[in-house]
């Protein structure tokens with residue numbers, strides 16, 4: 001896993017592989033986000049009351065004082081006990097409390113097999129995602145499974161738009177960080193309104209899976225065990241075989257460009273051919289430049305206002321498939337599970353794709369930068 005921007009001044013510690021790296025022995029954690037009133041608590045109560053065979057510890061982050069957090073954190077007992085973290089609404093202020101509370105909770109390991117962390121309606125979940133991803137090193141018993149965002153079908157367009165002059169408000173950021181988006185309150189909107197909501201979500205985050213619910217009633221598999229940081233989502237994979245010629249942007253792209261101006265945040269997709277081993281090393285350098293230094297190589301336009309929240313991708317290197325996963329400036333490139341490489345080989349599809357979700361990201365510039373840097 002790659003890390004901080006001061007990478008060139010600090011020698012990273014090498015972490016030895018151990019049993020804790022074995023995902024099957026660790027407890028997955030889902031971050032549940034969504035704007036005020038979207039239906040997060042309704043969804044949680046559905047999860048906590050539905051019989052599904054999972055023992056889920058839910059952490060609710062509410063406003064309050066931190067003394068209370070400590071008291072409640074050590075009181076986690078029964079298999080589905082609600083743990084409320086009364087804290088501020090900023091990610092940074094829940095950082096320590098969140099990790100400390102979960103570390104304490106892990107002493108009860110065995111009483112639960114899954115953790116769902118509900119954020120406040122105004123939280124930017126990318127900071128939390130980064131923290132938990134990084135904390136795999138410090139709380140090795142936990143791994144980040146994915147970020148799920150609940151949106152209010154009736155009000156989301158207004159919520160996305162209301163603050164657009166400030167660009168990239170909380171609601172936009174929550175959708176941008178999600179691996180799975182739950183469009184809730186389906187009962188309150190028409191089919192055509194729903195289509196508009198889907199379009200807006202797709203413009204912000206083209207890679208998240210989208211599900212529809214009323215009163216948070218859903219199949220638990222839409223929320224837990226997404227394995228989002230260890231695999232390539234269908235959405236990233238699906239376009240990797242075609243549709244995108246490297247010099248040709250399709251209609252979807254121009255659509256997302258126009259919405260960038262509306263929402264501040266959008267997804268860009270850069271298709272890749274099969275790479276040589278050398279080009280793979282060059283891609284790694286490009287990622288460091290973009291994610292660690294906010295600099296797009298080989299293009300003259302300033303990328304100073306660029307802010308990357310999420311990166312994903314699939315890369316084929318002489319027949320071997322690699323997965324890119326990233327949150328903010330952290331990223332990881334690793335070989336895909338064997339079955340995925342086999343599928344790729346069988347289908348003779350060797351193209352890949354890099355997807356970047358963020359603020360002020362321009363698809364034409366990203367494409368130009370990466371293709372020139374790779375010499376393709």
Ligand SMILES: Nc1nc2c(ncn2[C@@H]2O[C@H](COP(=O)(O)OP(=O)(O)OP(=O)(O)O)[C@@H](O)[C@H]2O)c(=O)[nH]1
Nearest residue numbers: 035036037038039040041042121184185214215216
């Ligand atoms: N009509 C309708 N109302 C819903 C639905 N889901 C939730 N609600 C109502 O919407 C309101 C807000 O739901 P919550 O679950 O509290 O939302 P939340 O995201 O936890 O809200 P915050 O804690 O403020 O961030 C409640 O009155 C719910 O009963 C739905 O699918 N349809």
